[in-house]
Structures are given as structure tokens and as C-alpha cells.
Amino acid sequence: xxxxxxxxxxxxxxxxxxxxxxxxxxxxxxxxxxxxxxxxxxxxxxxxxxxxxxxxxxxxxxxxxxxxxxxxxxxxxxxxxxxxxxxxxxxxxxxxxxxxxxxxxxxxxxxxxxxxxxxxxxxxxxxxxxxxxxxxxxxxxxxxxxxxxxxxxxxxxxxxxxxxxxxxxxxxxxxxxxxxxxxxxxxxxxxxxxxxxxxxxxxxxxxxxxxxxxxxxxxxxxxxxxxxxxxxxxxxxxxxxxxxxxxxxxxxxxxxxxxxxxxxxxxxxxxxxxxxxxxxxxxxxxxxxxxxxxxxxxxxxxxxxxxxxxxxxxxxxxxxxxxxxxxxxxxxxxxxxxxxxxxxxxxxxxxxxxxxxxxxxxxxxxxxxxxxxxxxxxxxxxxxx
Ligand SMILES: Cc1cc2nc3c(=O)[nH]c(=O)nc-3n(C[C@H](O)[C@H](O)[C@H](O)COP(=O)(O)OP(=O)(O)OC[C@H]3O[C@@H](n4cnc5c(N)ncnc54)[C@H](O)[C@@H]3O)c2cc1C
Numbered sequence: 001x002x003x004x005x006x007x008x009x010x011x012x013x014x015x016x017x018x019x020x021x022x023x024x025x026x027x028x029x030x031x032x033x034x035x036x037x038x039x040x041x042x043x044x045x046x047x048x049x050x051x052x053x054x055x056x057x058x059x060x061x062x063x064x065x066x067x068x069x070x071x072x073x074x075x076x077x078x079x080x081x082x083x084x085x086x087x088x089x090x091x092x093x094x095x096x097x098x099x100x101x102x103x104x105x106x107x108x109x110x111x112x113x114x115x116x117x118x119x120x121x122x123x124x125x126x127x128x129x130x131x132x133x134x135x136x137x138x139x140x141x142x143x144x145x146x147x148x149x150x151x152x153x154x155x156x157x158x159x160x161x162x163x164x165x166x167x168x169x170x171x172x173x174x175x176x177x178x179x180x181x182x183x184x185x186x187x188x189x190x191x192x193x194x195x196x197x198x199x200x201x202x203x204x205x206x207x208x209x210x211x212x213x214x215x216x217x218x219x220x221x222x223x224x225x226x227x228x229x230x231x232x233x234x235x236x237x238x239x240x241x242x243x244x245x246x247x248x249x250x251x252x253x254x255x256x257x258x259x260x261x262x263x264x265x266x267x268x269x270x271x272x273x274x275x276x277x278x279x280x281x282x283x284x285x286x287x288x289x290x291x292x293x294x295x296x297x298x299x300x301x302x303x304x305x306x307x308x309x310x311x312x313x314x315x316x317x318x319x320x321x322x323x324x325x326x327x328x329x330x331x332x333x334x335x336x337x338x339x340x341x342x343x344x345x346x347x348x349x350x351x352x353x354x355x356x357x358x359x360x361x362x363x364x365x366x367x368x369x370x371x372x373x374x375x376x377x378x379x380x381x382x383x384x385x
Contacts, residue, residue, distance in 0.1 A: 006031065030117075030123065032130075048103045048185070049297050050198075073102050075103075076196060081199075140152055154317055159282050171276075177269075178265075179266045181224060187213070209222075282304050286334075293340075
């Protein structure tokens, strides 16, 4: 029998889940506040997403990867982590193959996901609408939308961001860690080569990262205390370029700002449960990562894909045993890196004197071959691993 799955949120996770249900007999209704035009041709938002090899394999299986323009895919061959002005660097390379993964802009990924579901016969998009109230029954679910209309179904998927109102309305708690820092992201051109290596370093009071894109261009990521980030964002023209270039020192030669920085206040969230009766959480609604380990979308895609595989062909997609299997698997897959990232960020944003030698020690520990191998495997999430 044909069942109905309601997806609240047409962000990267909600659209990935809809893609994962291609070929399913069930009807999938995605509800998204943004206009359809904004989903079809999303504006650049400054995010350069590091996709693991496993994500690449999933996106290929969905037919999404094939829609990315070749010049929008940038290989990430190696990652370097430095501590302040110290010349010592931890280098992380791939365990297999010649790259850790690829960088693709967030708006390119979103456009690819939208294009894949646009003609999918079992998917219906309701744009310009939001879910305001969910109701869960034993045999089905119902949601009220902001125009007062109601929709009934068999399973409700919450994919409405890390500060999900739906998660609250479903009575599912989440732990939240706020860092008091904001990440500024923009594109720059530079005269020295990046050699397809990302570089991240921890300076006094800030973290700077460079993500290699086309030759001579990179994504610049600067993490600052909220007040300083606000002050930088208020700058214009040459003053802004001078300030942003100043974060790089002389490391990449002459620097030109190609886009204005977009600010993202930083917080990590982890839901206490990823599923409940006839409902499941995916994407940032389940696990809201810190961008420093580049796994938010990678985890969201993995969870959406696994859940899609579990419920897509099931007679009852809201069956409790399927949802608890998803919740268990996804928790296991995400919790270790979530916790490691949280501790790492705390350590590297701690400017007390004692934290500095600990940071240097952690980097040297990370330089040991076994640790580097684990890090390489973790960051690339090799499709075969
Ligand atoms: C600077 C930065 C860099 C990043 N880099 C990486 C990286 O390198 N690698 C990586 O894997 N990840 C990265 N991420 C993380 C990644 O961008 C996110 O994990 C991902 O976008 C989350 O997608 P989502 O669909 O879960 O949530 P969102 O993108 O927040 O989408 C939620 C959607 O729900 C909709 N919505 C809200 N309320 C409602 C409602 N009531 N009803 C219906 N819909 C609703 C919203 O309009 C939105 O479209 C980065 C993030 C940032 C900020």
C-alpha cells in the first residue's frame, strides 16, 4: 500500500532524504519555507563543503554528483594543522587513493539535490510553507502548516535545522554547546599556490583555515570572538580586504577578497534521541556539528541515505523497529567524532596559558603515524572503509 512520508525542511538533509527515496512506492511530501526559485537556484552562501569519499559514492548512487559542473569540484589532497607561529605541522593525507575528498560549494550541492528530486514522480514539494504543529498518533501523523492547512501521513521526518522547533514540539531534547565565536567565510585570490592542501592554524584568539579551490583561489575561514566578528563584518572595501588579508600574514602572497565574508555563529547540538513514535530526526536536527571537522553535511547525507534504505521499500515506513535501527546506527556513526570535535574546539579556543602546551602536545601526538592513519580514515570516510 502507498504510504505518505512528510519531510519538514528542504535543506540539504531533507532533499537528500527525498533523493534516497527515488524508486520507493511511498509518497514523499517536502515542506520548505523558502520559495521554489531559491531551491532551484540557491544563492552562494560562502560555505565550501568538504565531501568525504563515502559522500561522493552516495551522491553518485543518487545521480546527484553527475550534475555538478566539473570546474565546481576541487580535490582536497592533504590537510595541514599548525599551532600559532610554530613551524611544526601535523599533515593528514588519504589512507587510500590520492585525495581525502573534494570541496564543492554548498549552493552547488543544494542545486544538484533539487534537480534530482524535481522530476522524481513520488516527491511533492510544498514551498513557501512551514510546519507549525506536529501530532503523532499510534497509526499515523498529522502536521498543521502555517496557512492552517493539514497534512496526514505515516512518518514525519524533522529536518528543520540544528535549532529545530519541530524537535522541541516532538518533546525531544538536545544538548547545545555555544562557543561565543563566529565563523566568517569568503573566497579569496592569492598569488602563491595552495597545492590542493587545506591549512588550518590556531592563533591567539582566532582560528584561520584556507580551503583550496581552483588554482590561485581558496575559501578563507576565520573564527573570531563574536564581538570582533561583528566589527570585521561592519567594514567595507579596502579596509575589509586589508583586515581579512591580515589574518593570513604573508603565507599566500598577495591576497584579493573575491566575496564579502558571511558570518556563522558557532554552536554544536546533539539530539537526545534520533527517533520517536512515527518520527525521525535527520541532518543538523539530529547532529549539528562544528564546521572545523567538516562533517555536518557528510553525516546528514549518510543518515538520510541509511534511513531511506530502511524505510523506502517497507510496507509501513513508520514501523518502530526500523526507526530505532536508524537511530542506533546513526548515533554510533556520529557520536565519537561529535564528542572529539567538541573537545578539540574547546581546547583550541582556550587562550589560558596552560592550554597552549597541551595544544602543542596534541599536535605532536597527532603526528604519530598510527594517529595520522586514523585521522586520514576518519576525515575521508573512505567509501570502502
Ligand atoms: C561555515 C560552514 C562550513 C561548513 N562546512 C562543512 C563541510 O566542509 N562539510 C560538511 O559536511 N558540512 C559542513 N557544514 C555543515 C553543513 O552546511 C550543514 O550540516 C548542512 O547544511 C545542514 O543541512 P540541514 O538540511 O540539516 O539543515 P539546514 O541547512 O539548516 O536546513 C534546514 C531547512 O529547514 C527549513 N525549515 C526551518 N523551519 C522549518 C519548518 N518549521 N518547517 C519546514 N521547514 C523548515 C529551513 O528553511 C531550511 O531550508 C558547514 C557549515 C557551515 C556553517
